[in-house]
Amino acid sequence: xxxxxxxxxxxxxxxxxxxxxxxxxxxxxxxxxxxxxxxxxxxxxxxxxxxxxxxxxxxxxxxxxxxxxxxxxxxxxxxxxxxxxxxxxxxxxxxxxxxxxxxxxxxxxxxxxxxxxxxxxxxxxxxxxxxxxxxxxxxxxxxxxxxxxxxxxxxxxxxxxxxxxxxxxxxxxxxxxxxxxxxxxxxxxxxxxxxxxxxxxxxxxxxxxxxxxxxxxxxxxxxxxxxxxxxxxxxxxxxxxxxxxxxxxxxxxxxxxxxxxxxxxxxxxxxxxxxxxxxxxxxxxxxxxxxxxxxxxxxx
Amino acid sequence: xxxxxxxxxxxxxxxxxxxxxxxxxxxxxxxxxxxxxxxxxxxxxxxxxxxxxxxxxxxxxxxxxxxxxxxxxxxxxxxxxxxxxxxxxxxxxxxxxxxxxxxxxxxxxxxxxxxxxxxxxxxxxxxxxxxxxxxxxxxxxxxxxxxxxxxxxxxxxxxxxxxxxxxxxxxxxxxxxxxxxxxxxxxxxxxxxxxxxxxxxxxxxxxxxxxxxxxxxxxxxxxxxxxxxxxxxxxxxxxxxxxxxxxxxxxxxxxxxxxxxxxxxxxxxxxxxxxxxxxxxxxxxxxxxxxxxxxxxxxxxxxxxxxxxxxxxxxxxxxxxxxxxxxxxxxxxxxxxxxxxxxxxxxxxxxxxxxxxxxxxxxxxxxxxxxxxxxxxxxxxxxxxxxxxxxxxxxxxxxxxxxxxxxxxxxxxxxxxxxxxxxxxxxxxxxxxxxxxxxxxxxxxxxxxxxxxxxxxxx
Numbered sequence: 001x002x003x004x005x006x007x008x009x010x011x012x013x014x015x016x017x018x019x020x021x022x023x024x025x026x027x028x029x030x031x032x033x034x035x036x037x038x039x040x041x042x043x044x045x046x047x048x049x050x051x052x053x054x055x056x057x058x059x060x061x062x063x064x065x066x067x068x069x070x071x072x073x074x075x076x077x078x079x080x081x082x083x084x085x086x087x088x089x090x091x092x093x094x095x096x097x098x099x100x101x102x103x104x105x106x107x108x109x110x111x112x113x114x115x116x117x118x119x120x121x122x123x124x125x126x127x128x129x130x131x132x133x134x135x136x137x138x139x140x141x142x143x144x145x146x147x148x149x150x151x152x153x154x155x156x157x158x159x160x161x162x163x164x165x166x167x168x169x170x171x172x173x174x175x176x177x178x179x180x181x182x183x184x185x186x187x188x189x190x191x192x193x194x195x196x197x198x199x200x201x202x203x204x205x206x207x208x209x210x211x212x213x214x215x216x217x218x219x220x221x222x223x224x225x226x227x228x229x230x231x232x233x234x235x236x237x238x239x240x241x242x243x244x245x246x247x248x249x250x251x252x253x254x255x256x257x258x259x260x261x262x263x264x265x266x267x268x269x270x271x272x273x274x275x276x277x278x279x280x281x282x283x284x285x286x287x288x289x290x291x292x293x294x295x296x297x298x299x300x
Numbered sequence: 301x302x303x304x305x306x307x308x309x310x311x312x313x314x315x316x317x318x319x320x321x322x323x324x325x326x327x328x329x330x331x332x333x334x335x336x337x338x339x340x341x342x343x344x345x346x347x348x349x350x351x352x353x354x355x356x357x358x359x360x361x362x363x364x365x366x367x368x369x370x371x372x373x374x375x376x377x378x379x380x381x382x383x384x385x386x387x388x389x390x391x392x393x394x395x396x397x398x399x400x401x402x403x404x405x406x407x408x409x410x411x412x413x414x415x416x417x418x419x420x421x422x423x424x425x426x427x428x429x430x431x432x433x434x435x436x437x438x439x440x441x442x443x444x445x446x447x448x449x450x451x452x453x454x455x456x457x458x459x460x461x462x463x464x465x466x467x468x469x470x471x472x473x474x475x476x477x478x479x480x481x482x483x484x485x486x487x488x489x490x491x492x493x494x495x496x497x498x499x500x501x502x503x504x505x506x507x508x509x510x511x512x513x514x515x516x517x518x519x520x521x522x523x524x525x526x527x528x529x530x531x532x533x534x535x536x537x538x539x540x541x542x543x544x545x546x547x548x549x550x551x552x553x554x555x556x557x558x559x560x561x562x563x564x565x566x567x568x569x570x571x572x573x574x575x576x577x578x579x580x581x582x583x584x585x586x587x588x589x590x591x592x593x594x595x596x597x598x599x600x601x602x603x604x605x606x607x608x609x610x611x612x613x614x615x616x617x618x619x620x621x622x623x624x625x626x627x628x629x630x631x632x633x634x635x636x637x638x639x640x641x642x643x644x645x646x647x648x649x650x651x652x653x654x655x656x657x658x659x660x661x662x663x664x665x666x667x668x669x670x671x672x673x674x675x676x677x678x679x680x681x682x683x684x685x686x687x688x689x690x691x692x693x694x695x696x697x698x699x700x701x702x703x704x705x706x707x708x709x710x711x712x713x714x715x716x717x718x719x720x721x722x723x724x725x726x727x728x729x730x731x732x733x734x735x736x737x738x739x740x741x742x743x744x745x746x747x748x749x750x751x752x753x754x755x756x757x758x759x
Binding site for chain 2: 052067069119121136141154172255261287
């Protein structure tokens, strides 16, 4: 099912030493050299588009309109950081901070609210619990589009249309089903003896949650956090509808420049690259958690 | 893999160095019982319930009603908006595009993921490869869109896709394009135009170089490697020169190779006898050509029309016909890593014994793969496939960013149309709501599938 797809022991990207598997032997017959070449080509194929963006962002509009970015290998002198300087001098820095101001609170709120609900679903008895959880499972793949119009009119009435809190609340709500699902499935694996011991000692639920469940849930919370962070950081649709020019994140700011792609290629390439630096750093630093989060919920 | 739906991937890392973390076994939750009162449970659930109720559940109900009203929201139209979705020409294009997406993208991505997963088991730098292919997952679709706008630029001097295509094309077809070039006209000229081609008026003699003067070449078309034209000397073969019979700055004699004039490299030259092509040659950098091993005889020398067609410039990726395949290409670039990682995890879990047994029984590797590996992987493949279907149904950002506004109607998909109709200028929230409901109905089967599977596995 799209969602939780706990296959196996989660293999991380770095799976250690090369393992000669089934498929490995199949391919043995095809000749190792050819496989190496094909894989190198594929790797280049996947890497080159992003490299192109980086090089384009480091050249002037004039140079970019005159020749392909690959000529950089013969003319490295044409590289310049002028695009980035201009970009930072423009209003783009504001949209960078808007992205941060939307992403960080969303991630924290989703983790906190989902963890509480997940704990209730995993370790408390109450009528209708299983049905409610099935509803959460059902909500996992509800398209965001369904809520754009109703929430836009709701925000209009509340006076938070175009504000960062409005964007954040929308993100939190649509992040919850996956978050609850992921954490509930993790919390349920906590040995009941730990909880029972705490309850026998007369600990309050809130205390058990904060001092037993939450700390033990760290691996899942890390996965959820990284996943949620990237999802919100990279969102464009919700920002397009609910943010205005003062509260817009980078994605929306860049989108507004797309109409004149050729003329704005300096802003667009440097802005796009700037917007993906943070996700890339997170990805390389925490890729293990990222993969786990994704494996546990290939929903979005 | 489905056997553990409730044991999420997250906690299941090998118990490396984290002895403090309880190994979450396939913990039966039957042991749960003496909990706190339901009141406390409600307190824990309240924030989530409030948010989900207001932001997710209420909008579904609201949209159902809103979709039955017209743009202003005052006039009841019944199912009129839905009728529009299925009758309006532009809407039908949108639905057709979504259909192409749903059919093509999941199959391509799942297949690629399987191939990558199998191949990475074979290389030592599997980690690096996985990181590279997986990286686009971390990048926003907005940034991916900008990346592919650059890749798909039409000018082969700027867009990578066409640069690669033209390079490959030129490697296999040597003819250099000389559009608008024509033979030197006039009675004195040894050549004449003939149906787009250029032919010699007289039959060519071996030992006497064939002169083919060409004019009307724009400086931009002149290849950079062209050398001063030379007439081939000696030899008994049929030979000659194709050159640009024009001396910059004036001077020079028409119809003669004047020393400063440039040869035309890369021209295809044919020796024609009785209307049949007996031999083909290509001109060198100085414009000379030579038919080697051609039997003596009477030949007319011809420059076929292909020489005078514009050079191959690649494909119009961002034009009306190719736009959807082009965007699907970008989508595949983003999602292939996801499929690869999931399938690789499934591959790692296949028991080796079954495979060994089959091999001992004499099965070929292909049979093992087809009959054992793929069937054992099928749950993973299904998960990837279904996830991709849901994702393609919701595709929005990439189409919005990659398709230039003039071709957006041709690339349109439901999720984008919903936004355009309601917020992007259309201002018809009745129709927008109907499109949102339509999208919801499309994912509904997968929602039910999720719930049923979850119930089955937690029974």
